[in-house]
Amino acid sequence: MIDLRLLRDNPDAVRASQRTRGADESLVDVLAAADAARREAVQRADDLRAEQKAASQAVRGASPEERPAVLERARGLAAQVKEAEEAEREADAALREAHLTVPNLVHDGVPAGGEDDAVTLRTVGEVPTYDFAVRDHLEIGEALGAIDMERGAKVSGARFYFLTGPGALLEFALAQLAITRAVAAGFTPVVAPSLVGPRAMEGTGFLGAHEEEVYKVERDNLYLVGTSEVALAGMHMDEVLDLSGGPRRYAGWSSCYRREAGSYGKDTRGIIRVHWFDKVEMFSFCPPEEAADEHRRLLAWEEEFLQALELPYRVVDIAAGDLGSSAARKFDIEAWFPSQSTYRELTSTSDCTTFQARRLNIRYRGEDGKPRIAATLNGTLCAIARTIACLLEVHQQADGSVHVPVALRPWLGGVERLTPGMSLAAPLPVPAA
RNA sequence: GGAGGGCUCGCCUAGUGGCCGAUGGCGGCGGUCUUGAAAACCGCUAUGGGGUAACACCCAUCGUGGGUUCGAAUCCCACGCCCUCCGCCA
Numbered sequence A: 001m002i003d004l005r006l007l008r009d010n011p012d013a014v015r016a017s018q019r020t021r022g023a024d025e026s027l028v029d030v031l032a033a034a035d036a037a038r039r040e041a042v043q044r045a046d047d048l049r050a051e052q053k054a055a056s057q058a059v060r061g062a063s064p065e066e067r068p069a070v071l072e073r074a075r076g077l078a079a080q081v082k083e084a085e086e087a088e089r090e091a092d093a094a095l096r097e098a099h100l101t102v103p104n105l106v107h108d109g110v111p112a113g114g115e116d117d118a119v120t121l122r123t124v125g126e127v128p129t130y131d132f133a134v135r136d137h138l139e140i141g142e143a144l145g146a147i148d149m150e151r152g153a154k155v156s157g158a159r160f161y162f163l164t165g166p167g168a169l170l171e172f173a174l175a176q177l178a179i180t181r182a183v184a185a186g187f188t189p190v191v192a193p194s195l196v197g198p199r200a201m202e203g204t205g206f207l208g209a210h211e212e213e214v215y216k217v218e219r220d221n222l223y224l225v226g227t228s229e230v231a232l233a234g235m236h237m238d239e240v241l242d243l244s245g246g247p248r249r250y251a252g253w254s255s256c257y258r259r260e261a262g263s264y265g266k267d268t269r270g271i272i273r274v275h276w277f278d279k280v281e282m283f284s285f286c287p288p289e290e291a292a293d294e295h296r297r298l299l300a301w302e303e304e305f306l307q308a309l310e311l312p313y314r315v316v317d318i319a320a321g322d323l324g325s326s327a328a329r330k331f332d333i334e335a336w337f338p339s340q341s342t343y344r345e346l347t348s349t350s351d352c353t354t355f356q357a358r359r360l361n362i363r364y365r366g367e368d369g370k371p372r373i374a375a376t377l378n379g380t381l382c383a384i385a386r387t388i389a390c391l392l393e394v395h396q397q398a399d400g401s402v403h404v405p406v407a408l409r410p411w412l413g414g415v416e417r418l419t420p421g422m423s424l425a426a427p428l429p430v431p432a433a
Numbered sequence B: 001g002g003a004g005g006g007c008u009c010g011c012c013u014a015g016u017g018g019c020c021g022a023u024g025g026c027g028g029c030g031g032u033c034u035u036g037a038a039a040a041c042c043g044c045u046a047u048g049g050g051g052u053a054a055c056a057c058c059c060a061u062c063g064u065g066g067g068u069u070c071g072a073a074u075c076c077c078a079c080g081c082c083c084u085c086c087g088c089c090a
Helices: A004-007 A010-021 A026-060 A065-102 A137-144 A151-158 A164-186 A198-204 A229-234 A288-308 A356-362 A384-393 A406-411
Strands: A119-124 A188-191 A216-217 A222-224 A246-256 A276-286 A312-319 A331-336 A342-349 A363-366 A372-373 A375-384
Touching: A004 A010, A004 A026, A004 A342, A026 A065, A065 A229, A137 A164, A137 A356, A137 A384, A151 A229, A164 A188, A164 A246, A164 A276, A164 A288, A164 A331, A164 A375, A164 A384, A229 A246, A229 A276, A229 A356, A246 A356, A276 A288, A276 A384, A288 A312, A288 A331, A288 A342, A288 A375, A312 A342, A331 A384, A342 A384, A356 A375, A375 A384
Parallel strands: A188 A246
Antiparallel strands: A119 A312, A216 A222, A246 A276, A276 A375, A312 A331, A331 A342, A342 A375, A363 A372
């Protein structure tokens, strides 16, 4: 939800933001009108209530003779209040509806345009070359006994998989590496629920345009999260946080579920695009003034993680038309996938400014001691399945083995290579090299 | 799934139809006293909306939503959450 005061003071800024997104500018005027209408309705109801309150008080002090007349007047006012309150409710609902249609204001500097207008900020690492026929991650994974799509489909349907043997170990190794690095950077590690109630889902903006993407458990009125961002943001709803010691940062691990509606035919092979995967997500609460800096920090942690995995990547600044409704700015990191000879999204970090927090009522105490709406930011540290896919492809060797990045070895029993048919080393902690 | 108990201001608590936005204590902030601190004493100490240049002022909020009533923290209904016991269970 955008700030209505800002809308009142500077509607042109909101219109300009809509234009950059390629979104409907007239929604801004609808919202402004709904806001004005609501204020009018509130004022009317408030005034009537004040009058009725006074009339009510008068009932007590009335003498027996005047009592009937006073009561009559109070009764009449009560009826009027009821009507005015009904109108107020309607105006409220209309405002809310209009409010939900307007996405967050985009930051200055966000590229205009859509999916194809993302700007590459930098490219890091050498694109690898191979002097043998490159295999895709599924071929490699199957040869290693790491990925089993067929049985995933048998048990759960398309876009489900089993990670087996070295694949399962890789999952845990990546989770460990991600969490360990996050903790070292000062994040509080969190294991978050992947089933959440409607408020958290709606508050984070996932029940709007992308509702089709979400699995719902109808019977219990719960949703499966597409990212632990939902639970992490919801964790502090209706709270006033103490941010005097700096941003509040969480690294949340959870399973993530996505219906992938509308992605038919895309990435049907392997585990790049699946209905379920596990992810370590960074989430940060901070004062709005600090959000842009915090965003850069999240991006830096993402980059360092990929560097530790020895993966070449590029950083892109997502164009306004391709931002989610909550984001004011978004950076994706795309890593190189040799089988596709292209960079593919591996992580994504969004600055949601106060947009989510306003809906979820997440505040912090300002220096004046007054509560203010906080900013929220999120960023992928490691989307595990897709990262496994990328690792297998980038680090594949001519003989079918796969190089293990040094940083991962402590959680893989110290092995330097994954080899078809290898006996699995017990993943006992090995001191980092 | 069944049976009970509970949900009031940061925390604990008083309050069973108007005098209650709400008592008292703790905590926090400011002051008096003190070389300093503690103790003691005094004062302040919610949030949201509307309104204002800023105040003033008005409205709402006692888990949530309805209802009864001129008037509800207090009465009625539904729901949510927490606790205890029983059943089931990783």
